[in-house]
Amino acid sequence: MAPQEHVVVIGGNFAGLACAQQIHDACGDAVAITVIDRKDYLLFIPNIPGDVFANRDPAAGQTMKLRPALRRDAIRFIQGEVTAIDPEVQTVTFLTSERPGAEADSIIYDYLVVALGCELSFDRIEGFAEHGHSVTDLYHGERLRRHLHEGGYKGGKIAIGSAVFHQGDGANGLEPYPGGLFPMARAACEGPPLEVTMSLATWLEEHGFGGPHLLTVFTPAPIIAEDAGAHNVEKFLTLAASMGVNYRNNMGDIRRLTAEGIEFENGGFIEAELKIVFPDWRAHAFLRDLPISDSEGFIVTDLTMRNPDYRNIFAAGDCAAVTVPKLGAIGHQEAAIVARQIADDLGCGPPGQGSDQLEPVMVWIGDMGGGKAFYIRSNVWYGGKDEVLELGRVPYELKMRYRDIFLARHGRVPDAALQLAQFAAETV
Numbered sequence: 001m002a003p004q005e006h007v008v009v010i011g012g013n014f015a016g017l018a019c020a021q022q023i024h025d026a027c028g029d030a031v032a033i034t035v036i037d038r039k040d041y042l043l044f045i046p047n048i049p050g051d052v053f054a055n056r057d058p059a060a061g062q063t064m065k066l067r068p069a070l071r072r073d074a075i076r077f078i079q080g081e082v083t084a085i086d087p088e089v090q091t092v093t094f095l096t097s098e099r100p101g102a103e104a105d106s107i108i109y110d111y112l113v114v115a116l117g118c119e120l121s122f123d124r125i126e127g128f129a130e131h132g133h134s135v136t137d138l139y140h141g142e143r144l145r146r147h148l149h150e151g152g153y154k155g156g157k158i159a160i161g162s163a164v165f166h167q168g169d170g171a172n173g174l175e176p177y178p179g180g181l182f183p184m185a186r187a188a189c190e191g192p193p194l195e196v197t198m199s200l201a202t203w204l205e206e207h208g209f210g211g212p213h214l215l216t217v218f219t220p221a222p223i224i225a226e227d228a229g230a231h232n233v234e235k236f237l238t239l240a241a242s243m244g245v246n247y248r249n250n251m252g253d254i255r256r257l258t259a260e261g262i263e264f265e266n267g268g269f270i271e272a273e274l275k276i277v278f279p280d281w282r283a284h285a286f287l288r289d290l291p292i293s294d295s296e297g298f299i300v301t302d303l304t305m306r307n308p309d310y311r312n313i314f315a316a317g318d319c320a321a322v323t324v325p326k327l328g329a330i331g332h333q334e335a336a337i338v339a340r341q342i343a344d345d346l347g348c349g350p351p352g353q354g355s356d357q358l359e360p361v362m363v364w365i366g367d368m369g370g371g372k373a374f375y376i377r378s379n380v381w382y383g384g385k386d387e388v389l390e391l392g393r394v395p396y397e398l399k400m401r402y403r404d405i406f407l408a409r410h411g412r413v414p415d416a417a418l419q420l421a422q423f424a425a426e427t428v
């Protein structure tokens with residue numbers, strides 16, 4: 001038997017798990033795979049907001065154990081904090097995170113897949129700890145749930161929006177569609193603010209707080225969620241305005257949160273009792289200044305998700321420079337490309353399967369409360385031609401069923417189910 005190539009995947013959430021599973025499927029016995037993550041569960045982030053407004057602790061239903069999922073494919077798992085990558089000697093250094101005080105250890109790779117996501121920089125927003133809320137993780141989700149459902153919220157105005165995102169230069173010059181490009185995003189991911197706005201509109205009415213006129217959704221950009229396509233956003237904003245939601249654009253960066261509201265760098269102010277904020281998505285500190293990283297620490301790849309200088313290093317998911325906006329659906333597309341690239345290198349499967357390149361498609365299903373959701377599919381921001389927006393009960397059912405299938409099948413959602421979901425959302 002030929003010696004196995006060692007593939008090390010760092011990060012085991014959506015992008016990391018998908019890469020590990022798809023490399024396993026594509027390469028079989030030609031590879032030995034190790035996944036390293038600081039936690040031993042997958043966090044199903046997209047469904048945290050729904051739990052918050054439905055008064056469920058998200059910790060009860062939005063996690064999946066990683067170890068059994070990986071064991072099914074004989075993938076080794078190390079629970080550790082990755083602290084360094086050395087692309088020259090092909091090592092990853094980590095500290096096992098089961099108990100404090102662990103020794104630094106290293107592992108050698110033949111192929112490295114970086115899928116570490118990003119830091120969410122709440123610590124850079126002055127006043128967030130005292131006055132801010134969010135839904136980005138179990139802690140912040142549960143904190144907001146308790147605030148809303150246990151009497152913390154008194155019925156005042158609510159502001160929802162994002163801080164400025166500092167995108168690096170790593171995707172400059174790439175052409176994902178003929179004549180297209182990766183534009184510079186002013187916010188990292190503006191689906192969540194839209195989703196939270198619509199869900200809160202329903203929640204306020206259901207809980208006798210008056211309704212959507214209390215809400216202001218804001219953006220640092222000229223247009224919120226511009227990556228979703230200008231026509232989609234226009235339709236969305238028309239709907240929100242008809243409900244009474246206030247909209248403020250071009251707000252620039254957040255300066256600080258106070259008890260009274262949100263102050264912006266440009267001197268603007270939004271009055272709000274409740275401030276739900278999405279921070280800057282920043283690259284992990286140890287990735288900065290590596291020869292594989294861009295000006296902000298995101299991993300540079302070409303459209304095959306390979307680093308141009310270190311051809312055995314790949315990236316997928318939020319940590320990749322080409323993943324804008326920071327969206328799990330794009331990471332999913334990238335994972336399939338990574339697996340086919342490595343399989344092609346190793347002569348596994350039909351030759352030439354690694355010839356496909358990233359053509360990012362922004363897919364988003366946002367909970368609106370009351371059993372409804374909005375569905376967006378678009379690639380026009382990158383130079384493509386598709387732009388779809390649907391609203392109703394079918395997208396909501398798809399969002400819930402996707403999560404159920406994902407968890408029940410240990411992260412393996414069949415392509416046929418995804419195609420059926422697209423068909424259902426766009427035609428039913």
Ligand SMILES: Cc1cc2nc3c(=O)[nH]c(=O)nc-3n(C[C@H](O)[C@H](O)[C@H](O)COP(=O)(O)OP(=O)(O)OC[C@H]3O[C@@H](n4cnc5c(N)ncnc54)[C@H](O)[C@@H]3O)c2cc1C
Nearest residue numbers: 011013014015038046081082116117317318326327328329
């Ligand atoms: C509220 C909200 C709702 C969202 N809804 C959607 C949606 O509906 N659809 C969608 O497509 N996207 C959605 N997103 C975006 C989506 O959550 C992210 O794009 C996705 O989680 C990125 O996956 P990832 O695996 O690249 O990174 P992450 O999910 O951030 O995972 C990174 C992994 O790396 C690990 N890690 C990080 N640093 C280290 C280290 N030093 N050592 C070891 N391990 C480390 C982490 O523990 C984690 O497991 C939403 C985001 C938010 C905040």
